[in-house]
Amino acid sequence: MGLLQTRIGDVVLENPVMPASGTFGVEMTEVFDLDRLGALVLKTVTPDKRRGNPVPRVCELPGGMMNSIGIPSKGASYLIEETLPLLERFSAPVVVSVSASSAEDFAAFAHRLDGCGIAAIEVNISCPNIEDDGRAFALSETATADVIGRMRRATSLPLWAKLSPAASDIAAIARAAEGAGADAIVSTNTLLGMAVDPLTGRFRLGNVMGGLSGPLLKPVALRATYQCVRAVTIPVIGCGGIASVDDILEYLMVGARAVQVGTASFLEPAIMPRLVDELADTLRARGLETVEQLIGTVKAADETIELAELV
Amino acid sequence: MDLVAANIVQESNSDFPIRQAQLPVLENRPVNSEYRQLTVAADAAMTACVPGQFFHLRCPVRDGVAPFFRRPMSIYGFDRQKGTLSFLYKLAGTGTRALAGLSSGDFLDVVGPLGQGFSAAPGCRHALIVARGVGLATLAPLAEALVRQSIRVTAICSARTPDVLMSVDLFRAWGVEVITVTDDAGTSSVESLEALIAGLVEIDGVDRFYTCGSTRLLRLLQRLGERFAIGGEVALEQQMACGFGACQSCVRPFYRNGAAVNLRVCHEGPVFDLQEVL
Numbered sequence: 001m002g003l004l005q006t007r008i009g010d011v012v013l014e015n016p017v018m019p020a021s022g023t024f025g026v027e028m029t030e031v032f033d034l035d036r037l038g039a040l041v042l043k044t045v046t047p048d049k050r051r052g053n054p055v056p057r058v059c060e061l062p063g064g065m066m067n068s069i070g071i072p073s074k075g076a077s078y079l080i081e082e083t084l085p086l087l088e089r090f091s092a093p094v095v096v097s098v099s100a101s102s103a104e105d106f107a108a109f110a111h112r113l114d115g116c117g118i119a120a121i122e123v124n125i126s127c128p129n130i131e132d133d134g135r136a137f138a139l140s141e142t143a144t145a146d147v148i149g150r151m152r153r154a155t156s157l158p159l160w161a162k163l164s165p166a167a168s169d170i171a172a173i174a175r176a177a178e179g180a181g182a183d184a185i186v187s188t189n190t191l192l193g194m195a196v197d198p199l200t201g202r203f204r205l206g207n208v209m210g211g212l213s214g215p216l217l218k219p220v221a222l223r224a225t226y227q228c229v230r231a232v233t234i235p236v237i238g239c240g241g242i243a244s245v246d247d248i249l250e251y252l253m254v255g256a257r258a259v260q261v262g263t264a265s266f267l268e269p270a271i272m273p274r275l276v277d278e279l280a281d282t283l284r285a286r287g288l289e290t291v292e293q294l295i296g297t298v299k300a301a302d303e304t305i306e307l308a309e310l311v
Numbered sequence: 312m313d314l315v316a317a318n319i320v321q322e323s324n325s326d327f328p329i330r331q332a333q334l335p336v337l338e339n340r341p342v343n344s345e346y347r348q349l350t351v352a353a354d355a356a357m358t359a360c361v362p363g364q365f366f367h368l369r370c371p372v373r374d375g376v377a378p379f380f381r382r383p384m385s386i387y388g389f390d391r392q393k394g395t396l397s398f399l400y401k402l403a404g405t406g407t408r409a410l411a412g413l414s415s416g417d418f419l420d421v422v423g424p425l426g427q428g429f430s431a432a433p434g435c436r437h438a439l440i441v442a443r444g445v446g447l448a449t450l451a452p453l454a455e456a457l458v459r460q461s462i463r464v465t466a467i468c469s470a471r472t473p474d475v476l477m478s479v480d481l482f483r484a485w486g487v488e489v490i491t492v493t494d495d496a497g498t499s500s501v502e503s504l505e506a507l508i509a510g511l512v513e514i515d516g517v518d519r520f521y522t523c524g525s526t527r528l529l530r531l532l533q534r535l536g537e538r539f540a541i542g543g544e545v546a547l548e549q550q551m552a553c554g555f556g557a558c559q560s561c562v563r564p565f566y567r568n569g570a571a572v573n574l575r576v577c578h579e580g581p582v583f584d585l586q587e588v589l
Contacts, residue, residue, distance in 0.1 A: 022558070023553070023557055023558060024557055025556060025557045027555055027556035027557055027578060028555070028557065030327060030328055030329045030555065031327055031329045031555065032327055033326075033327075043557075043559075051573070052559065052562070052573070055549070055550070055560075055561075055562065055563075056550055056560075057559070057560045057562075058380075058550065058552045058558070058560040060378060060379035060380045061379060062376065062379070063379065064379060065379055065380065065552065067552070067558070067560070069558065069559050069560065072559055072562070072573065214379065265553065265557070266380070266381075266552045266553040266554075266557075266558060267369065267379075267380075267381060268331060268422075269329060269331060269422055269553070269554075269555055270331060
């Protein structure tokens, strides 16, 4: 294995840095060489065309943002006939993120993607903007198992289940996904939130609620990632608030085998290739030969004094 | 410079035309009580832009905080010989107030050039620019480019009061015929402008419209464009997150290829055909 190579099941990534779904598209060929990335994760596509939510679709916060974009989608046929051919010239594995309104539709879509030359399907069961009042499949163990299980029987492609930080017991959801045949866990999607402009008294997002992302989400998503790593044996991909190489190190140390970078690309469009270079420099500076040597190496906190039971 | 030549320069620029750089601030001065002009030093790749395109500016930290998003800002001027790029902005919110704190010797973090600029206008003999407020900033480099192509240009500059009228001297220095209208003088209403513009078409041979910065002016020019069969373009504004087409935040509805479609102001625009805008 090369210095930065990592594996997500049978999928070999040249490096552990990939875009988070929804923050990346073919447009980025104008910014950097897409083969610098570990994988190309596309914006979520639904089987049929979807409009998306009203504007304003984003709002900024101290240290992050919210979006209520809501998966505008040109549908499965457009993906297969128009989008995927544009990515054929890149050697980085292509991961298609999918969503649908029922487990049956998820499965039918997965079946259709079999043989399209993609490396994996990311199963977006956790978008807070698409389901009624923020309810998502990934908040329920049975719904998660139903979607993943039906998709497992419909396709031979690797399935990456993208979970929600809003799940009250994300470890149980991760186990349900693993038990139903998921090949990897992506932890996590955005967290449902809300903002009001106190001067105008108006909601700041057209769809009222939206998904929180950016550096302010990182502690929540890192915690969720760690809980998933402890719960399952399949690989976990960390996602949430990554904006520096130190952030990547944190995710790798708690056991993520790869990471996704999303919101940070809005502020620095070429941040992903920069982080790949910085990760290589950091590994070398620490005398490490593979990124593998860093994964899951987190240790207990510094303070180890055992406190008296009663004070 | 002309629009077509500028496009060719941009295409030959590099495989990755969208770049990020920290550009030295040369000047950041008030233009009037509400507007400021920010000028930075820029290399050939950054000035390989066309009128109507924009840059995404990172607002500096002010009072310990910086706005999270970048701010899209249309190009007010660029000079490839001198290596300068300038922006005209109105002090409005946290982003522009933070920009106002920059001074000579500081650096401005920019991403760009972004979006589709104004297209070439073959056969155009007399262009009319109608703009209000900061919309004038977007149309200024267009006016200069049109004049250099020996196209006659008339500009209707609209503002609330005479003291915040902008770019009038600049436009006149380039040879643009300027008509000023203000709310104070009661000359900026849609009715007054409609009669004024109809006269410019019928008597002075205006054969192309350009506008930016006002929905009322856009609707007026759409109506007059249909009435006189005159084409044109509009530069639109919309809140953005990424600025390069990935996030789908800045969509607006347009009529294109026989159907209503949502297009990204940052990527398919910010310049659109006048009649496409719904």
